[in-house]
Amino acid sequence: MSEIRLSPGEAAILRAALEAAVPAGAGLPGSAADDEVERAVRAFCASAGFSALGAALRLLDVSPFLVPPLRLRRFSKLPLADRVALLEAHESSAFFARRAAVHAFKQVAMLAYYARPDVEAALGYPSPLVRVPR
Amino acid sequence: MSVVRGAAIAADHELAADVAVIGTGAGGAVAAAELAAAGARVVVLEEGAYRRGADFDARPLAMVPLLYRDNGLQAAVGNAVIPIPTGRCVGGTTTINSGTCYRALDTAFAKWEREFGLVDLAQELAPAYARVEAAISVAPVPEPLLGNGERLAAEACRRLGWRAAAIPRNAAGCRGTGVCAFGCPRDAKQATHVSYVPRALEAGATLVTGARALRIETEGGAATGVAAALVDDAGRRTGKRLRVRAGRVVVAAGALATPVLLARSGLARGGHVGRHLHIHPAVRVLALLEERIAAWEGVPQAWHVAEFEREGIFLQGQFTPPTLHAPNLPGFGLAHKERMAAYARMTSFGALISDASEGRVLANGAVLYWMRRADVAKLRRAVALVARMLFAAGALEVYPGVRRHAVLRGAADLAALEAGRVRAADFDMMAFHPMGTARMAADAARGAVGRDGALFACRGVHVADASLLPSSCGVNPQLTIMALATRVAQRIASA
Numbered sequence: 001m002s003e004i005r006l007s008p009g010e011a012a013i014l015r016a017a018l019e020a021a022v023p024a025g026a027g028l029p030g031s032a033a034d035d036e037v038e039r040a041v042r043a044f045c046a047s048a049g050f051s052a053l054g055a056a057l058r059l060l061d062v063s064p065f066l067v068p069p070l071r072l073r074r075f076s077k078l079p080l081a082d083r084v085a086l087l088e089a090h091e092s093s094a095f096f097a098r099r100a101a102v103h104a105f106k107q108v109a110m111l112a113y114y115a116r117p118d119v120e121a122a123l124g125y126p127s128p129l130v131r132v133p134r
Numbered sequence: 135m136s137v138v139r140g141a142a143i144a145a146d147h148e149l150a151a152d153v154a155v156i157g158t159g160a161g162g163a164v165a166a167a168e169l170a171a172a173g174a175r176v177v178v179l180e181e182g183a184y185r186r187g188a189d190f191d192a193r194p195l196a197m198v199p200l201l202y203r204d205n206g207l208q209a210a211v212g213n214a215v216i217p218i219p220t221g222r223c224v225g226g227t228t229t230i231n232s233g234t235c236y237r238a239l240d241t242a243f244a245k246w247e248r249e250f251g252l253v254d255l256a257q258e259l260a261p262a263y264a265r266v267e268a269a270i271s272v273a274p275v276p277e278p279l280l281g282n283g284e285r286l287a288a289e290a291c292r293r294l295g296w297r298a299a300a301i302p303r304n305a306a307g308c309r310g311t312g313v314c315a316f317g318c319p320r321d322a323k324q325a326t327h328v329s330y331v332p333r334a335l336e337a338g339a340t341l342v343t344g345a346r347a348l349r350i351e352t353e354g355g356a357a358t359g360v361a362a363a364l365v366d367d368a369g370r371r372t373g374k375r376l377r378v379r380a381g382r383v384v385v386a387a388g389a390l391a392t393p394v395l396l397a398r399s400g401l402a403r404g405g406h407v408g409r410h411l412h413i414h415p416a417v418r419v420l421a422l423l424e425e426r427i428a429a430w431e432g433v434p435q436a437w438h439v440a441e442f443e444r445e446g447i448f449l450q451g452q453f454t455p456p457t458l459h460a461p462n463l464p465g466f467g468l469a470h471k472e473r474m475a476a477y478a479r480m481t482s483f484g485a486l487i488s489d490a491s492e493g494r495v496l497a498n499g500a501v502l503y504w505m506r507r508a509d510v511a512k513l514r515r516a517v518a519l520v521a522r523m524l525f526a527a528g529a530l531e532v533y534p535g536v537r538r539h540a541v542l543r544g545a546a547d548l549a550a551l552e553a554g555r556v557r558a559a560d561f562d563m564m565a566f567h568p569m570g571t572a573r574m575a576a577d578a579a580r581g582a583v584g585r586d587g588a589l590f591a592c593r594g595v596h597v598a599d600a601s602l603l604p605s606s607c608g609v610n611p612q613l614t615i616m617a618l619a620t621r622v623a624q625r626i627a628s629a
Contacts, residue, residue: 022466025471026471027475044205048205080467111461112195
């Protein structure tokens, strides 16, 4: 499956956003910033024809300067807790386009992370085809 | 019996038929099978690929790009962004739905008679309903296949005194794999790719997959065929064209694509094509329980609360794999992940409404939808009802998918949700079952097609999908689409 091409800067923003979406911890393996998750996100965006991913990431990166909670650093340079707070602020925004954009990101990020077999196993979720063979 | 893969056609190609059918979902496949069985030469065009149970690995990340149009991201835009997932494969949305099979509510037929002149349609459709129900083995979900979450919901409904029952489905051989929305790996669900499409092929129809209909060709006010672009499995054009010469064209591309095709073909005259879009706005409500229930076991959509149908509210069981469950939990970061780690203690249930709002599908495919206040209030009530049911089922926390009400922990939070101001954009909303974009009516003043599915604007063009439904049918429309398509095909065959 092909992937969306991103500049090194855009790739760093994506990784920072993925880590904020699903960081390491909570007894589940890895994080959404792991290579395989990032690759899956890029591949999913490519198959959806979402060529504007790079532009959307650049917008996210400058969003701390533009919307509360205001910060004087780019998103990708913020500590994890601030990145999480910013994503949550977008998610609960009254401006629905902002909310819809971050929700779309959340869907793709979680789709990619929680598809990992080791994560499913840690959740106690058995593969459907193991639980009920064809 | 012939299946041709469009991407394998090396040069521009032409076929001749009595009837060209566009689409293989609930409408197209049924129309094709009925027409082929009646002796017509039928060519069926399908944009997606032909996949079966062996191709379905139950993994959403792989299956969504394979089976969903635009990776499931197609959305209506207006005072909210509302994803409307539909299928792009042989079988259409029947391949990725939950197999729920209800007849339209009496109240819907009464409205259609009153407002659109469709007198006695319920009686006329009854034999077609019965024929389809027999063909796809419709029966209520057997008790052993109810998931644990559904059992809790059933018990809560009994406690609350709500009318509710197991859902009738088209999945006689189901063993509860629980991934209906990603293609049934056992082909137990009688989606059209395993039921009506094989029947159409056995009766002599030709199916061309990877064929994207571009326009309906007409001459002197009558249909002469269909022009299509050939595409590969990923939907990329191969540069080759297919033309089907046919005096009859049945359009069944779904309520979001059929009006686009009609408009591109210059057949949107009359002011109804592309307008009157109805959907079933829906919110998935999640809940955390005290103990592990493993809600993934059994049929994910098996229990239906009919108590509020008269209000246009229907509540249905709904549980998804972790990949699709996680985005519906509030927040991000470690707190979200910790909540998700309790997945085995969670359940969910769907709140759906019949809308009064009307959207529009533009000729370029854009979908506009402005949700009226009455529908917003109705959806809020539907969400609150589900929350009440989940608390009655023992939920510790409920996640209603409503902004400013991310977590409900009891009656006070529920009361705040019921009393607070909510806008359309505040819901984590999806919508299912797009309908009405080429609605049927007794005359051209009120609809785009007659009660036999024939387009008023052009002889020989018939519509046989959810576009026909003049308004919400009050429940999942699959069975009604199939019954209508049966009737449309029978009318064409007898003409």
